[in-house]
Amino acid sequence: DVKVTQSSRYLVKRTGEKVFLECVQDMDHENMFWYRQDPGLGLRLIYFSYDVKMKEKGDIPEGYSVSREKKERFSLILESASTNQTSMYLCASTNGDRFNYQPQHFGDGTRLSIL
Amino acid sequence: EDQVTQSPEALRLQEGESSSLNCSYTVSGLRGLFWYRQDPGKGPEFLFTLYSAGEEKEKERLKATLTKKESFLHITAPKPEDSATYLCAVRVNSGGSNYKLTFGKGTLLTVNP
Numbered sequence: 714d715v716k717v718t719q720s721s722r723y724l725v726k727r728t729g730e731k732v733f734l735e736c737v738q739d740m741d742h743e744n745m746f747w748y749r750q751d752p753g754l755g756l757r758l759i760y761f762s763y764d765v766k767m768k769e770k771g772d773i774p775e776g777y778s779v780s781r782e783k784k785e786r787f788s789l790i791l792e793s794a795s796t797n798q799t800s801m802y803l804c805a806s807t808n809g810d811r812f813n814y815q816p817q818h819f820g821d822g823t824r825l826s827i828l
Numbered sequence: 829e830d831q832v833t834q835s836p837e838a839l840r841l842q843e844g845e846s847s848s849l850n851c852s853y854t855v856s857g858l859r860g861l862f863w864y865r866q867d868p869g870k871g872p873e874f875l876f877t878l879y880s881a882g883e884e885k886e887k888e889r890l891k892a893t894l895t896k897k898e899s900f901l902h903i904t905a906p907k908p909e910d911s912a913t914y915l916c917a918v919r920v921n922s923g924g925s926n927y928k929l930t931f932g933k934g935t936l937l938t939v940n941p
Contacts, residue, residue, distance in 0.1 A: 717871070746928070755933035756872075756915070771928065803871050814860040814879060814919065817929060819871030 716740070717820035719804050725826045732791040734823050736804030744807050745787035746817060747771075747779060749800040756803065762787055794827045801825075830855040830920050834932035841939050844905045849935045851916030852898040859927055860919040861899050863892050865912045866934070872915055906939045913937070 720735035738745065746761040748771075758771030760779040768779050776798060780788040787806075791798055801824050805817040831854045841847055853861070860879055864872035876885040878894040885892045889910065891902040901914055913936050917929040 753933065756917075756931040758928055758930075761928060769923070805871075814877055816862055816874040816877055818874065819864075821869070821871045 717804055717806055717818055719802075719820040719823050721823050722821065723824050723826075725828060726791075726794050727828055728794060728796060730791075730794045732794045732825070732827075734789040734791075734802055734804075734825070736787045736789070736806075736820060737785055738787075738804075738806040738818075739785065740806065740808075740818075741784065742806035742808045742818075743784075744817075745781065746805040746807075747777075747787065747789045748803045748805065749773070750803055750822070751800050759789065796827050799825060799827045830918065830930045832916060832918055832930055832932040834914075834916050834935050836935060837933070838936040839938070841903075841906055841937070843907055843939055843941050846902070846904045846906070848903070849901040849914055849937070850898060851901070851932055853916075853918050854897075855918050855920050855930070857921055858918055859921065861894055862917045862919065862929065863899070863901055864915040864917065866915055867912050875914075903937070906937075908939045908941050911937055911939045 716739045718737045747759045748756045750756045762768045762781040778790045801822045803822045804820045807815050807817040833852045835850045863875040866872045876892040881896045889904050893900045913934045915934045916932045
């Protein structure tokens with residue numbers, strides 16, 4: 714089975730802190746994704762990466778950056794955390810491309826609170 | 829703009845009472861529609877992929893169907909353990925040869941014993 718592991722289930726940080734969320738997958742997937750999930754808004758794509766050191770902005774990239782130095786690891790960075798970034802963050806991975814409609818597999822999420 | 833709308837937002841059923849969840853979409857160039865199940869405090873769990881209109885997929889009490897404008901998730905004789913949020917997502921081109929998922933907001937299903 715595909716395993717997507719997010720380093721923390723719960724995280725509490727202060728406004729202005731630099732926050733790192735880590736995600737590791739064990740299936741050698743090319744593509745990795747970061748989403749946030751908020752009540753009433755659903756899952757929204759923040760950033761994704763289709764190869765090592767490559768990244769693409771999703772629908773809501775403002776206030777975030779990402780890093781992908783190794784194929785299995787994708788990090789989400791909140792440069793200066795703000796209270797409106799309090800949310801559930803979900804990481805996903807897949808090998809899907811234009812010809813291969815593989816589903817995305819998700820981790821169990823990190824519930825981040827910014828105080 | 830690509831849009832995915834799920835209805836109803838919430839559905840409460842009695843055990844054994846069959847029903848359907850709806851996912852309607854407006855996208856340019858569908859490249860797959862996915863159904864996920866999400867339990868509280870967990871990440872979404874993949875259920876089905878549908879590729880083209882007329883296709884159907886089944887798993888236990890769940891059956892997913894696809895038309896050119898919408899997908900249905902039919903739940904036959906549900907049990908309390910089917911209670912979860914069901915998410916629909918469409919796969920669209922995000923530029924070049926890259927693809928992303930656009931999600932609906934989900935349907936919260938509660939099955940009472």
